[in-house]
Amino acid sequence: MxxxxxxxxxxxxxxxxxxxxxxxxxxxxxxxxxxxxxxxxxxxxxxxxxxxxxxxxxxxxxxxxxxxxxxxxxxxxxxxxxxxxxxxxxxxxxxxxxxxxxxxxxxxxxxxxxxxxxxxxxxxxxxxxxxxSLQQQQARLQRLTARELEVVQHIMAHPAETSSKEIAARLAISPRTVDHHRARIMEKLGLRSVAEILAWGRSGQI
The missing domain is CATH 3.40.50.2300 (Response regulator)
Incomplete structure (x- = not known):
């Protein structure tokens, strides 16, 4: 026991x-x-x-x-x-x-x-x-910069528009900058794909 x-x-x-x-x-x-x-x-x-x-x-x-x-x-x-x-x-x-x-x-x-x-x-x-688990994920989320969080929030709000080009157009930044932010997001959150970000968000952790 x-x-x-x-x-x-x-x-x-x-x-x-x-x-x-x-x-x-x-x-x-x-x-x-x-x-x-x-x-x-x-x-x-x-x-x-x-x-x-x-x-x-x-x-x-x-x-x-x-x-x-x-x-x-x-x-x-x-x-x-x-x-x-x-x-x-x-x-x-x-x-x-x-x-x-x-x-x-x-x-x-x-x-x-x-x-x-x-x-x-x-x-x-x-x-x-x-x-x-929620506390761990929230702690990871707090490690994101304001721009990285903006990218994550865009992905959650527009799951059909998750390419770097689409995100860049929405946020008025370059696709290369989005690529950089995406890599940092994955590293900080311990995730490997946009699909995992979406699943993470649907679980109420974003």
Missing amino acids: QNAALTVFVVDDDEAIRASLVRGLSLRGYHVEAFEAAGDFLAAWEDRRPGCLVLDYGLPGPNGLELQRHLNAIGAQLPVIFITGHGGVPESVQAMKGGALDFLEKPFRHSELVERIEAAFALQRERLAAQH
């Missing part, structure tokens, strides 16, 4: 359940942090650490659903697994509509929760990898 950088955050006002979850999940190799109330969790999670949230639906104010709404409102990308001792269909529907990964009714098997946590961690790893 490659969970060293990911944390299972448990929020449940029942001390016995918190202790059981911390013990059981820690024995399985997870880093676990447990909290009695939503406010305690939010105070400790200010640095937006990745992982997943195992959240009791019936917390005393704010409850689990209200905490989920708050996380959604601030753009948090923390997968939520609800646990509840008295939830029903309406509650589970609300939770799932809010983006919850699952809604487990107590008592549940630890192995069942572990399956949901692994799914949540897989989702987090995908998001972190995509975020890292």
